[in-house]
Amino acid sequence: MIEFGHGTHVGLRRTRNEDTYYADASLGLFLVADGMGGHQHGEVASAIVRDAVADLVARGHSLVEAVRAADERLIQHSRSFRDPRPMGTTIAAIRLHADSYEVVWVGDSRVYLWQKTLRQVSHDHSLVQELVAAGTLDAAQAARHPQRNVITQALGITAAEQLHIGMARGKLEHGMCFLLCSDGLTEEVDDAIIANIVSRQDLSAQESAEHLLLAALDGGGSDNVTIILARIN
Numbered sequence: 001m002i003e004f005g006h007g008t009h010v011g012l013r014r015t016r017n018e019d020t021y022y023a024d025a026s027l028g029l030f031l032v033a034d035g036m037g038g039h040q041h042g043e044v045a046s047a048i049v050r051d052a053v054a055d056l057v058a059r060g061h062s063l064v065e066a067v068r069a070a071d072e073r074l075i076q077h078s079r080s081f082r083d084p085r086p087m088g089t090t091i092a093a094i095r096l097h098a099d100s101y102e103v104v105w106v107g108d109s110r111v112y113l114w115q116k117t118l119r120q121v122s123h124d125h126s127l128v129q130e131l132v133a134a135g136t137l138d139a140a141q142a143a144r145h146p147q148r149n150v151i152t153q154a155l156g157i158t159a160a161e162q163l164h165i166g167m168a169r170g171k172l173e174h175g176m177c178f179l180l181c182s183d184g185l186t187e188e189v190d191d192a193i194i195a196n197i198v199s200r201q202d203l204s205a206q207e208s209a210e211h212l213l214l215a216a217l218d219g220g221g222s223d224n225v226t227i228i229l230a231r232i233n
Contacts, residue, residue, distance in 0.1 A: 001232075001233045002025040002028070002096060002230055002231070002232060002233070003204070003205045003230070003231045003233050004023055004025060004030065004205050004206075004228060004229060004230040004231070005204065005205035005206030005207065005208055005209035005210070005227075005228070005229045006021060006023050006206075006209055006227065006228045006229070007209045007210060007213050007226070007227055008020070008021060008213075008224070008225065008226040008227070009184075009213050009216070009217065009221070009224070009225050009226075010224055011184055011216075011217070011221040011222060011223050011224050011225055012217060012220070012221030012222070013220075013221060013222050013223070014223065014224055016040070016042070016043060016224075017043070017224045018034065018035035018036065018037075018042030018043050018045075018046060018224055019032065019033065019034050019035065019046060019182050019184070019224040019225070019226040020032075020033050020035070020043075020046040020047055020050050020226070021033070021050070021180075021226050021228055022050050022053070022054050023228050023230075024054070025230075027054075027057060027058060028095055028096035028097060029053075029054060029057050029058075029063075029093070029094075029095055029096075030093065030094050030096075030178070030180055030228045030230055031050065031053060031054075031091060031092065031093035031094070031180065031228075032091070032092050032093075032109050032180045032181060032182055032226050032227075032228060033045075033046035033049050033050050033089045033090060033091045033092075033109070034046065034089060034090040034107065034108075034109050034182040034183065034184075034224070034226070035047075035088070035089040036086060036088050036089065036090075036154065036157075037085050037086045037087045037088060038085060041081075041083070041085055041086070041087040042087075042088075042089065044077075044087060045074055045078075045087045045088055045089040045155070045156050046089040048070070048073055048074050048077055049067075049070040049071070049073075049074055049089050049091055049155055049156075052066070052069060052070035052073045052074075053066045053067060053070050053091070053093060056069055056070070057095065062102075063093055063095045063102050063104050064104055064165055064167060067091060067093065067104050067106065067155070067165055068163070068165065070091075070155065071106075071155045071156065071160060071163060072160065074087065074088075074089070074155055074156035075156055075160065078156055086154075086156070086157050087156050087157075088154040088155060088156040088157035088158075089107075089154065089155050089156060090105075090106055090107025090108060090109040090151065090154060090155070090182070090183075091104070091105060091106050091107065091109060091155060092104075092105045092107075092109035092110055092111045092122055092180050092181070093105070093111075093180070094111055094178055094180060094230070096172060096178075096230070096232070097172065098172075099171065099172050100169065100170065100171055100172050101169065101170055101171075101172050101176075101178070102167070102168070102169045103121050103122065103166075103167065103168040103169070104165055104166060104167050105122040105123075105125075105165070105166040106125060106153050106154065106155050106158075106163070106164070106165055106166065107124075107125050107126075107151045107153055107154050107155075108124040108125060108126045108129075108149075108151050108183050109122075109180070109181065109182045109183065110122050110124070110179075110180070110181055110183075110186060111168075111178060111179070111180050112178070112179040112180075112181075112194070112198075113170075113176060113177070113178055113179075114176070114177040114178075114179065114195065114198045114199060115173070115175065115176050115177070117195070118191055118194060118195035118198065118199075120191075121168050121178075122166055122168070123166060124151070125151055125152045125153035125154075125164065125166070126148065126149075126150060126151050126152060127147050127148075127150040127151075127152060128142040128145045128147060128148045128150075129142070130152065131145075143190075149183065149187075172232060173232065174232055174233070175231075175232065175233075176231070176232045177198055177205075177229065177230070177231045177232070178228075178229070178230045178231075179194070179198055179212075179227070179228070179229050180227070180228040180229075180230075181212070181225070181226065181227045181228075182223070182224060182225060182226045182227075183223065184216055184221075184222070184223035184224050184225030184226065185212060185213075185215075185216045185225050185226075185227060187216075187219075187222060187223060188215070188216045188217075188218075188219030188220050188221065188222065188225075189212070189215045189216055189219050193215060194212065194215075197211045197212055197215065198212075198229065205229045205230070205231050206229075208229050209227045209228070209229045212227050212229070213225060213227060
């Protein structure tokens with residue numbers, strides 16, 4: 001059985017919420033998308049990708065196939081606008097099967113797994129993550145870097161032939177807890193606090209999601225924040 005909680009908030013400094021999400025336990029599909037572009041472009045981009053992925057997965061496509069096709073739909077849609085501003089979105093998605101899970105991502109929205117400890121399953125497609133991987137920055141420096149929000153991959157913006165969809169798979173086990181979130185959470189709340197909230201057995205999945213949202217707002221709420229928490233019971 002999958003127990004899940006979810007929520008989104010515009011934050012304390014933005015006037016529009018360009019994040020969106022999808023949660024369907026019967027399909028085993030959960031995703032978070034963080035749109036970008038401004039002037040409703042981000043809202044449109046994240047919604048197009050959300051709806052396309054949900055539709056394609058429901059019709060039997062794999063998660064990777066669905067994300068790639070959603071990217072194509074978004075690019076086609078953006079070409080119909082005479083506006084130089086980008087229309088793009090990140091995505092972090094998970095598909096839960098009877099005994100396995102698959103994770104895909106593009107950009108810096110994240111997927112974490114709690115199983116006795118908190119582990120980031122996804123790897124940010126970002127400038128600072130590339131610098132960390134190259135040994136130029138350590139994790140502490142990356143968290144404070146002025147360009148930490150610069151992403152290197154995004155649906156609708158990265159050329160289709162250069163798009164890299166991150167992927168991970170694993171065995172599904174009782175007691176696992178998956179967290180999907182936009183960077184509005186991770187920008188304001190460090191992993192130790194996230195782990196403390198996610199690991200609490202006295203909170204339902206919905207209560208945990210709400211506590212995480214509040215922690216992001218208490219931390220400054222500088223961006224839209226979106227959270228899905230899915231527990232395997």
